Amino acid sequence: MVGYGIATILYICSIMYEPLAERLRPKTLDEYIGQKHLVGEGAILRRMIESGNIASFILWGPPGVGKTTIARIIAEQAQVPFYTLSAVTSGVKDVRDVIERCKHDAQSMFSKGRPILFIDEIHRFNKSQQDSLLGAVENGTVTLIGATTENPSFEVIRPLLSRAQVYVLNPLDKNDLLELLNRAISTDKIFAGREVRIESTEALLRFSGGDARKLLNILDLIMQSVAAHEPFVINDEIVTQRLQQNPMAFDKNGELHYDIISAFIKSVRGSDPDAAIYWLARLIAGGEDPKFIARRLAILASEDIGLANPNALLLANATFDILQKIGWPEGRIPLAECTIYLATSPKSNSAYMAINSALQFVESTGNLPVPLHLRNAPTKLMEELGYGQDYKYAHDYPGNFVRQEFMPEEAHHPTFWTPCHNPSEAKMAERMNALWGKKD
Numbered sequence: 001m002v003g004y005g006i007a008t009i010l011y012i013c014s015i016m017y018e019p020l021a022e023r024l025r026p027k028t029l030d031e032y033i034g035q036k037h038l039v040g041e042g043a044i045l046r047r048m049i050e051s052g053n054i055a056s057f058i059l060w061g062p063p064g065v066g067k068t069t070i071a072r073i074i075a076e077q078a079q080v081p082f083y084t085l086s087a088v089t090s091g092v093k094d095v096r097d098v099i100e101r102c103k104h105d106a107q108s109m110f111s112k113g114r115p116i117l118f119i120d121e122i123h124r125f126n127k128s129q130q131d132s133l134l135g136a137v138e139n140g141t142v143t144l145i146g147a148t149t150e151n152p153s154f155e156v157i158r159p160l161l162s163r164a165q166v167y168v169l170n171p172l173d174k175n176d177l178l179e180l181l182n183r184a185i186s187t188d189k190i191f192a193g194r195e196v197r198i199e200s201t202e203a204l205l206r207f208s209g210g211d212a213r214k215l216l217n218i219l220d221l222i223m224q225s226v227a228a229h230e231p232f233v234i235n236d237e238i239v240t241q242r243l244q245q246n247p248m249a250f251d252k253n254g255e256l257h258y259d260i261i262s263a264f265i266k267s268v269r270g271s272d273p274d275a276a277i278y279w280l281a282r283l284i285a286g287g288e289d290p291k292f293i294a295r296r297l298a299i300l301a302s303e304d305i306g307l308a309n310p311n312a313l314l315l316a317n318a319t320f321d322i323l324q325k326i327g328w329p330e331g332r333i334p335l336a337e338c339t340i341y342l343a344t345s346p347k348s349n350s351a352y353m354a355i356n357s358a359l360q361f362v363e364s365t366g367n368l369p370v371p372l373h374l375r376n377a378p379t380k381l382m383e384e385l386g387y388g389q390d391y392k393y394a395h396d397y398p399g400n401f402v403r404q405e406f407m408p409e410e411a412h413h414p415t416f417w418t419p420c421h422n423p424s425e426a427k428m429a430e431r432m433n434a435l436w437g438k439k440d
Contacts, residue, residue: 020223021216024184026069027076033183033212034176035066035169045167049074054116056137058146058156061169064211067147071118074145081105081115087124095132102142114143122146123155130157137163154295171210178205180212181219181234190223195231203236207243209259218243260286265296269304273343280339290331294320297338308348308422315341348420358416368408401435 026032029039029046038045048054054074059067075082083098102115117133119125125133136142137160144164148155152166172180178201185191185198208215219234222242226232264279283293294316301316319338323331377387392402407413419425 019217020184020188020190020220021213023188024180024216025072026066027073029073032066032069032073033180034172035070038167038169039070045070049077052078052113054078054080054114054143054145056144056164058122058144058148058152058161058164058166059169060148060150060152060166062171062211063149064213065169065171066212067169068120071120071145071147074116075118078113078116080113082118083115084118084120087119087121087129090119090129092129092132095129099132099136099142102136114140116143116145118145118147120147121149123148123150123152127157130160134159134163150292151295172208172212173210174205177208177210177212177215180215184216184219191232197231197233199233199235201234201236203239204234207239261288261296264293265300268297268300268339268343269347271343271345271347273340276339276343277336280336284332284335290323290328290335291320293335294323294338297335297342300342303352304347304349305342305345306348306351307425307428308346308420309424312342312345346422346424348422348425350417350420350425354417361411361414361416365411368410371405371408373404374406403436 029049032039037043039049040046045057059070061067071084075084081102083102085094085098098117102117105115117136119133122130133144134157137144144160146152146156146164152161156164181198181201181204185196204215204218207218218239222234222238223232225242260279260282264276264283267275267279280293284290298313298316298320301312305312315338319334322334326334372386373389373391375382375387377383382388392404394400394402396402405413419429
């Protein structure tokens with residue numbers, strides 16, 4: 001590059017070595033692939049973006065599914081100041097500085113709306129950092145857009161969560177990934193004028209794991225091994241061979257491996273302790289956050305073991321607690337202990353199914369009134385209105401039980417909990433049958 005200035009050389013290098021995933025990042029909703037439930041025609045985020053009336057929200061989903069891209073599209077289209085912070089590198093001072101700038105923007109005579117603050121990886125903010133955001137979001141100084149790979153229920157403080165709608169992004173499905181593959185081949189400059197042959201895509205889709213960035217990084221990786229005069233060929237053998245030689249090359253940021261996490265969860269659920277320990281080892285070796293693993297174990301204990309062995313949840317909670325007390329690498333031992341215990345425990349999802357069924361019922365029936373005899377009567381007026389009258393105190397009766405109605409009359413007492421076939425729940429069902437009689 002003799003004769004070129006330094007600035008020109010740097011610009012050319014940035015173009016040459018910019019990752020394919022960055023070059024193909026969509027700039028409009030029409031270019032966006034996947035998440036039709038959020039950005040498809042008539043969907044909530046599309047309507048919000050097109051109207052320009054952006055409310056605070058948090059995008060929750062695995063890596064590479066378009067969270068940051070949605071924020072960038074909003075930044076392009078919104079006619080308001082747009083600020084970005086990364087929770088990895090920003091502290092409380094950075095948040096306060098941005099909020100001060102947002103206050104100045106909001107008071108400006110030229111302002112067309114509330115400034116937007118996008119926080120990537122918001123789950124990495126601690127409580128004090130999140131608290132520093134709360135006032136500005138609450139009083140309308142700023143519209144917050146957060147992105148997270150972690151469950152916001154665990155990682156975002158409740159006051160902030162109540163002021164920002166959570167939208168769930170899903171891994172890209174097969175059709176989405178194939179559409180992305182075809183777009184890359186037909187539009188990106190590295191494929192221009194080259195012979196391209198797509199012979200098979202099973203391995204490419206499997207290794208991508210629903211992650212658009214992974215798929216494009218795999219294409220980048222394979223392209224690096226192909227001479228300029230050779231055809232670019234994609235098949236299962238080539239993809240597998242290149243990724244075995246460079247197992248982490250397509251995941252440079254060390255992001256969560258949701259395919260391995262899925263295998264871990266399903267191995268525990270499927271009562272295979274050896275497979276569960278293997279996948280646990282893969283998570284640990286891959287640098288997974290131990291607290292994330294502990295949370296998954298707690299969810300497994302309640303969702304998949306449940307009432308078949310209630311002690312499982314106690315052990316999972318103790319594992320989370322001891323992990324934070326003893327630290328790493330010793331923490332791997334209680335994680336292994338809990339994993340084996342859950343994998344070898346009897347399984348039941350009856351509590352999981354019961355709450356899902358009850359929530360569906362509540363959604364379909366609305367706010368049915370609480371029966372008068374079940375209402376509390378802290379004042380004389382409430383007593384006069386019949387609150388609490390005719391309530392039967394169970395401990396005043398033999399066996400600490402008396403028949404009475406605990407559901408709204410309009411509900412007609414549906415059944416939500418159906419015991420699974422295991423000794424623990426069989427005993428529970430036997431007691432309920434003795435008290436209430438066997439239901440149809």
